[in-house]
Amino acid sequence: MAFLAAFVVPVLLAAPVAADTIFDAMAKAYDNNPDLNAARAGLRATDEGVTIAKAGWRPQISAFAQNTQTWYDNSGATFQIEPPSLENPAGVVTDRIKATTHQRGLTITQQIFDGFQTLNNVRAAESTVFSERASLRAREIQILLSAAEAYANIGRDQQIIVFRKQNIAFLREQVSAAKVRLDLGDGTTTDVSLAEADLARAQALVAAAISQLKQSEAVYVQIVGDAPKDVRQAKPVSKLLPKNIDTAVATGWREHPSILSTMHAIDAAGFQVKSAEGAMLPGVVVQGQIQSTEGTEGVNSLSNYNTSSITARLNVPLYQGGAEYGQIRQAKERLGQQRIMLDSARLEVQQTIVSAMAQYDAAIAIIDANNRQLKAANDALAGVIEERAAGQATQLDVLTAQAVVLNAKESLAVAHRDAVVASFSILASMGRLTVETQNLQVTEYKPEVHYNKVKDAWFGLRTVDGR
Numbered sequence: 001m002a003f004l005a006a007f008v009v010p011v012l013l014a015a016p017v018a019a020d021t022i023f024d025a026m027a028k029a030y031d032n033n034p035d036l037n038a039a040r041a042g043l044r045a046t047d048e049g050v051t052i053a054k055a056g057w058r059p060q061i062s063a064f065a066q067n068t069q070t071w072y073d074n075s076g077a078t079f080q081i082e083p084p085s086l087e088n089p090a091g092v093v094t095d096r097i098k099a100t101t102h103q104r105g106l107t108i109t110q111q112i113f114d115g116f117q118t119l120n121n122v123r124a125a126e127s128t129v130f131s132e133r134a135s136l137r138a139r140e141i142q143i144l145l146s147a148a149e150a151y152a153n154i155g156r157d158q159q160i161i162v163f164r165k166q167n168i169a170f171l172r173e174q175v176s177a178a179k180v181r182l183d184l185g186d187g188t189t190t191d192v193s194l195a196e197a198d199l200a201r202a203q204a205l206v207a208a209a210i211s212q213l214k215q216s217e218a219v220y221v222q223i224v225g226d227a228p229k230d231v232r233q234a235k236p237v238s239k240l241l242p243k244n245i246d247t248a249v250a251t252g253w254r255e256h257p258s259i260l261s262t263m264h265a266i267d268a269a270g271f272q273v274k275s276a277e278g279a280m281l282p283g284v285v286v287q288g289q290i291q292s293t294e295g296t297e298g299v300n301s302l303s304n305y306n307t308s309s310i311t312a313r314l315n316v317p318l319y320q321g322g323a324e325y326g327q328i329r330q331a332k333e334r335l336g337q338q339r340i341m342l343d344s345a346r347l348e349v350q351q352t353i354v355s356a357m358a359q360y361d362a363a364i365a366i367i368d369a370n371n372r373q374l375k376a377a378n379d380a381l382a383g384v385i386e387e388r389a390a391g392q393a394t395q396l397d398v399l400t401a402q403a404v405v406l407n408a409k410e411s412l413a414v415a416h417r418d419a420v421v422a423s424f425s426i427l428a429s430m431g432r433l434t435v436e437t438q439n440l441q442v443t444e445y446k447p448e449v450h451y452n453k454v455k456d457a458w459f460g461l462r463t464v465d466g467r
Helices: 002-013 022-032 034-057 117-184 189-224 245-255 257-278 323-389 395-430 447-454
Strands: 060-072 097-113 283-297 305-315
Touching: 022 034, 022 117, 022 189, 034 117, 034 447, 117 189, 117 257, 117 395, 117 447, 189 395, 245 257, 245 323, 245 395, 257 323, 323 395
Parallel strands: none
Antiparallel strands: 060 097, 097 283, 283 305
């Protein structure tokens, strides 16, 4: 009993490693992927564009201080200071009078009207933020799809390694059986050589499969940010798939973030056209200034006084070298470019949906065919082994039948992987591979939280997170 307790306790203490599902992999990638985190940082930088644009509505305040020294001769006329010389090292004539004036002041400038440039700049900046948010969602979808694909690749590679190791065990039995038959006089050295050749080839295939698994695991770590744990081949998300291509395309055109991003980019480009046109409209600026002046002449005080002024200035642009016209034409061309890119985005979404659905249908059909092939291949292998025992089949026939079984198993593993990836690809191409639709156990990133904190900020050097 003491021996049994000593054996059981270590087993109880060894906690099993929690297995990762394909959804765990996507959740980890959502949190850890550096490319995705970099895109979020880029969006936070874009948020500041709204604050920068709003600065056109806010006053500009500056302080100034000035110190002036003037020398007078006896007649009261000013003169230039002489350069230093041997006779006058300081460069100053002693019978001159020096006067010093100190000026300090504050200037406030407020733009009253700028041809609606600031208004349109703010609207363009807001549309750019919305466009970048949609681009971030597209990036999230791509990372989630990459994580699902990396997970499915590992599941496929692990199954292939299992099948190839089983093949090695089978071929070792064939080598032993061929040697026994050779010793009994029922076999030939050719049978032994064939079995040994196939065994060596099978061992090479295992080494290649292990290498492929390591490569897949490296990609997984790059995307997910963590080593895979007890990966199991996932199943296709068939319940979430659309009924037909037309429904999928309509959903993609309506919801895919790359299309939404381009739409917001069109809005931003339109506002930039209006801002460029505003440079040709009149502008009104009001400037206020407060100034304090103190003057001294020798040891006697000169006039000390304070001044204040308010200036309103109307600027009417007549001709600015032609740059304003070029900027307007340039903005219009960029607006046209964005409209063309919307057509391109829609066609790309449609193409990816059609391709993904075709790949999924093909994978399902291949799985069905491979299942039937595998059953038939196993039956054929069993029959060939019996025929060899009866002297009606050769060792080569057995090895050939076993190769067919192995190929059927590997093809089935590949088809399962393709079906999983294609199903997630369909959701991704429709814009529906998200944290919410997949119910991922991870805190969703909310870009509007940072935006709301900085969009109306007037002061501050630190970022929202304290940097």
